Every structure is written in structure tokens, then in C-alpha cells.
Amino acid sequence: xxxxxxxxxxxxKSWWLDLQHYRQxxxxxxxxxxxxxxxxxxxxxxxxxxxxxxxxxxxxYFVLGISDTVAFWLHGDxxxxxxxxxxxxxxxxxxxxxxxxxxxxxxxxxxxxGLIQDFVTDLKQSLHSSVQQQPEQPIVTALLxxxxxxxxxxQQCHPALxxxxxxxxxxxxxxxxxxxxxxxxxxxxxxxxxTQNESLMNTLRLKDDFLNTVGQxxxxxxxxxxxxxxxxxxxxxxxxxxQRYLDMISRECDRQVNLINGxxxxxxxxxxxMTAQPEPVNLFDVLPGVVSTYQPLAQEKGIxxxxxxxxxxxxxxxxxxxxxxxxxxxxSNSIRFTEPGGxxxxxxxxxxxxxxxxSIKDTGVGIPQNELPHVFEHFYQGxxxxxxxxxxxxxxxxxxxxxxxxxxxxSVESQPDVGTHFIVKLPLHS
Numbered sequence: 001x002x003x004x005x006x007x008x009x010x011x012x013k014s015w016w017l018d019l020q021h022y023r024q025x026x027x028x029x030x031x032x033x034x035x036x037x038x039x040x041x042x043x044x045x046x047x048x049x050x051x052x053x054x055x056x057x058x059x060x061y062f063v064l065g066i067s068d069t070v071a072f073w074l075h076g077d078x079x080x081x082x083x084x085x086x087x088x089x090x091x092x093x094x095x096x097x098x099x100x101x102x103x104x105x106x107x108x109x110x111x112x113x114g115l116i117q118d119f120v121t122d123l124k125q126s127l128h129s130s131v132q133q134q135p136e137q138p139i140v141t142a143l144l145x146x147x148x149x150x151x152x153x154x155q156q157c158h159p160a161l162x163x164x165x166x167x168x169x170x171x172x173x174x175x176x177x178x179x180x181x182x183x184x185x186x187x188x189x190x191x192x193x194x195t196q197n198e199s200l201m202n203t204l205r206l207k208d209d210f211l212n213t214v215g216q217x218x219x220x221x222x223x224x225x226x227x228x229x230x231x232x233x234x235x236x237x238x239x240x241x242x243q244r245y246l247d248m249i250s251r252e253c254d255r256q257v258n259l260i261n262g263x264x265x266x267x268x269x270x271x272x273x274m275t276a277q278p279e280p281v282n283l284f285d286v287l288p289g290v291v292s293t294y295q296p297l298a299q300e301k302g303i304x305x306x307x308x309x310x311x312x313x314x315x316x317x318x319x320x321x322x323x324x325x326x327x328x329x330x331x332s333n334s335i336r337f338t339e340p341g342g343x344x345x346x347x348x349x350x351x352x353x354x355x356x357x358x359s360i361k362d363t364g365v366g367i368p369q370n371e372l373p374h375v376f377e378h379f380y381q382g383x384x385x386x387x388x389x390x391x392x393x394x395x396x397x398x399x400x401x402x403x404x405x406x407x408x409x410x411s412v413e414s415q416p417d418v419g420t421h422f423i424v425k426l427p428l429h430s
Contacts, residue, residue, distance in 0.1 A: 001158065002026045003065040004150055006123060008035035008057055010105075020045065033143065035126075047139045052129035061105070064119065066151055069158040073116045076107035109165070111157045120151045218259060221252035265398060280315035280429040281323055283348045283356065290327045291346055294335060302340035308347045316356050317429040318406040326402055329395040330360045330422050337420070338364035355409070355425040362421075367414035375412060376400040399424075 005022075009015040023029050023045055032046055035057065039048035051057055059078035065071065110116065124147055131140045143150065228245040231237060237245075291307045298305035316323070327346070334344045342363040351357045367375060378397045403410050407427050414420040 001067060001070050001161070002028065002030045003067040003070055004030060005032045006035075006062070006064040006066075007032065008051070008061050009063075010061060016043070016046070033139070049127065049140055049143075050130050050134050050137065052126060052133045054129040054133070055126045057126070059103075061107075062119070064116070064123070066116075066120075066153065069154055070161055071113065071116050071153045071157060072109065072111050072161065073119055074107065074109045075119070076105045079104040079106065111161075113153050113155075116153060120153075124151075218256065221256045221259075224252045225249050259394070263394070265394070279319070281318060281320045282315050283313050283323070283358070284309050284311045286320060286323050287327060287346060287348060287358070290324055290331065294331055298335055298344065301335065301338075303335060303338050304343045305335070306343070306345055308345075310348070313348060313356060314350065315429040316426040318408065318426050322402045322406060323426070326399050326424060327358065327360070329399045330424070333395055334360055334362035334364060334420065334422075338362045342419075351425060353425075354428050354430075356428055358424040358426065360422045360424075361419065363419040366416040366418050366420055367412070368416055369414075372412060372414060376410070 005019065007019065019032055019034075020043075023032060029045075034042065034046045034048055035051050036042060036048045037051050039050060042048045059080075061076040061078070063074040065073075124144070127140050127144055127147075131137055131144065228249050232242060232245055287307060287309045291305060295305055331344070331346065338344055344360070344362045347359045347361075349357055349359075376396045376399070378394065400410060402408075403424065403426075409425040411423045412420065413423075
């Protein structure tokens with residue numbers, strides 16, 4: 001439809017594009033009158049009208065279209081207070097970017113003849129004010145002379161325009177919905193990538209710390225061995241001293257072998273965690289065999305080792321070799337720190353929650369309260385009791401790692417010179 005357009009648009013030439021496309025698509029080309037504050041940079045296809053100081057139209061925008069069959073008025077008012085696009089509540093705030101503001105514009109589209117006629121009257125007054133302020137405007141003078149004919153409103157609006165507006169609004173709403181869905185997917189992807197990146201960085205930091213600690217732990221026995229070896233070649237070294245150095249070298253070699261085996265064991269757990277099959281496991285088929293394996297060692301140390309495992313316990317959800325490893329680590333730990341004449345008990349019973357509890361309790365040397373929070377850390381050994389062989393501090397770390405992977409739990413209660421009690425909770429199979 002060819003209509004005469006009167007418009008005042010926000011700043012920026014991008015707002016002209018739709019008007020230019022419209023003018024190029026219609027033959028003969030429609031007339032477009034544009035209210036502007038400066039006419040020096042206006043293209044030839046527009047007919048500029050200077051906005052008068054008496055009616056500045058500040059914060060007001062409009063597009064008025066009139067022809068023999070069509071009359072519409074699109075009007076917008078800019079709110080006084082702009083919105084901050086970097087509001088604190090916005091999740092899209094980018095650090096280091098200065099605050100920017102976007103205006104909120106309330107607009108309406110009307111086809112009501114009475115409302116449009118009132119606006120046409122106001123525009124005519126604006127034209128008079130403009131030509132009074134800037135008389136050298138032949139476009140405005142000619143427009144005022146033909147104002148009545150150019151702004152004669154039709155009795156009713158062509159129904160095709162209503163169809164077009166409704167169709168355009170529906171298409172725009174659909175585009176907005178597609179954009180919203182796309183933005184939500186992008187936001188979810190970005191959030192997921194951010195979480196994965198943070199998790200990866202934490203994993204890398206933990207592995208760096210672990211490798212650094214492994215290096216330090218490996219250096220300690222090597223330093224002791226390196227110190228002792230030159231002393232063995234001394235001709236003045238007495239046999240008892242030579243034997244002490246040899247024993248120390250042997251002990252440090254054993255410690256290094258145990259350390260390497262422990263690290264390899266942790267790595268093996270990491271490699272097999274994805275392939276482990278959590279088949280139902282009956283503790284009555286596992287615990288007695290593990291305890292029987294350690295009976296000779298307990299008897300040799302003069303320790304009473306006993307167990308109570310009912311044969312009707314519900315099955316648990318944890319790989320059988322992991323269960324064996326957990327019990328072996330805790331049981332060997334209890335026997336090592338229990339003096340001759342002491343006792344170690346292994347019991348299993350259902351828990352009130354969806355778990356089954358394994359209890360390993362001893363009458364050993366115990367653990368000071370200030371060391372309890374650290375006993376499951378890698379390479380933590382605490383204060384060694386006299387006469388007890390020094391370990392490498394990986395046994396309880398391996399136990400905790402296995403329990404993490406099978407959704408289990410472990411806690412410890414201890415008192416020096418009284419004993420230690422480890423409570424392991426394994427999830428029931430379902």
C-alpha cells in the first residue's frame with residue numbers, strides 16, 4: 001500500500017533502513033517526511049522537517065501513515081529513567097565492562113480515526129512552530145499549504161492492514177520465542193561448560209598437589225639411603241653400626257616399594273572406576289575369608305581377632321574386590337597399631353538407613369583428637385607410636401577413595417591408649 005509517512009525516529013541511521021526498503025518497494029515511491037534536529041546529513045529520499053524548540057518532542061517517537069484507504073499511528077514515549085543493562089541482578093554482567101543504559105519505550109499502535117485526527121492537529125501546530133523558527137523550509141511551507149488534502153483520513157481502514165499487522169505480530173512473537181529458546185540453550189551450555197571447566201581445573205590442581213606430594217615422599221627414603229651408602233664404605237665403621245645402616249637402607253627400600261605400590265593402587269582405582277560393575281555382594285561371602293587370612297598375623301602378635309557376620313544380611317551395591325580392599329586396609333591397620341594382648345573385632349549389621357554397616361574396632365594405641373580430621377588424607381601418618389613399623393600414609397586414603405566411588409561413607413572414633421573404631425557404611429543393592 002502506498003501511504004504518505006510522517007515520522008520521528010530514535011537516533012541512528014539504522015532506523016531509516018525499513019523506511020528506505022519500503023520506499024524502494026512501492027511504485028510510485030511514497031513521500032516520507034522525517035522530523036529531525038539537524039538536516040545536514042539527511043539522504044535525498046527523505047524530506048526533513050526541523051523540530052522546533054517550542055515543541056521539542058523530547059523522548060517522543062512516531063510513525064503516521066495516511067492514504068485513501070489506510071490510516072494508522074504508531075506512537076512511542078521514552079521513560080524518564082533508563083534501565084541498566086548491567087544490573088546487579090543480571091547474570092549476564094561482565095566484569096570490566098562499564099555500565100550501559102537502554103531506554104524503556106512504551107508504544108501503541110492505533111487505527112482509531114479520532115485519536116489519529118487529534119495527533120494530526122498537533123503535528124500541524126508543530127509545523128507552524130518549525131517554520132516560524134526556521135523560515136527557509138520550502139518543504140514545510142508546501143506541506144502546510146496542502147495539509148488538509150494530505151491528511152484527509154479514510155472513513156475506515158483497509159482490512160488487509162489488520163491482517164498484516166496480526167501476521168507480523170505473530171511472526172515476531174515466534175521469532176522471540178525461538179531466540180529465547182536459543183538463549184536458554186546457550187546459557188545452559190555455557191553454565192555446563194563453566195561447571196565442567198571448574199571441575200577440570202580442580203581435578204588438575206588436585207593431581208598437581210598429589211604429584212608434588214608423591215615426589216616429596218619418594219625423595220625422603222632416597223635421601224636417607226644416599227646418606228647411609230657412603231658411610232658403609234668407611235674402614236673405621238664398626239660392625240654394629242654397619243648393621244644399623246644396612247637395616248635402615250633395607251627399611252627405606254621397603255618404604256619406597258610400599259609407597260610406589262600404594263600410588264599404583266590409587267591409579268588402578270582411577271582406571272577401573274568406569275568399568276567396575278556394582279553387582280550385589282553378600283558380606284557373609286567376603287568378610288570371613290578376609291579375617292581368616294589375617295588370623296596367623298594376629299596370632300603371631302598375640303592379638304585376639306574375632307568377627308560376627310550374620311548370614312542373612314541384605315546384599316550391598318559395591319564391587320566385591322573393592323569391599324575386600326576396604327576391609328583389608330582397615331584390618332591390617334588395626335592389627336599394626338594394636339599391641340600384643342589386644343583385641344580386634346569385625347562386625348557387620350544393617351543400618352537404619354539404606355546402608356549396611358561394617359565395624360572394625362581395636363584396643364590399639366588410638367589416634368589423638370587433633371589428628372582425626374586428617375587421617376584420610378594422602379600420605380598423612382600422624383605421630384608414630386614407638387615399636388610400630390612406619391607406613392606410607394595411603395591405606396586410609398585408598399579406603400576413602402573406594403567409598404566415594406561406590407557412594408559409601410566412613411567415620412572414625414578414637415581415643416589414645418584406648419583404641420580406634422572405624423565405621424563403614426555401604427549402600428544396599430536395589
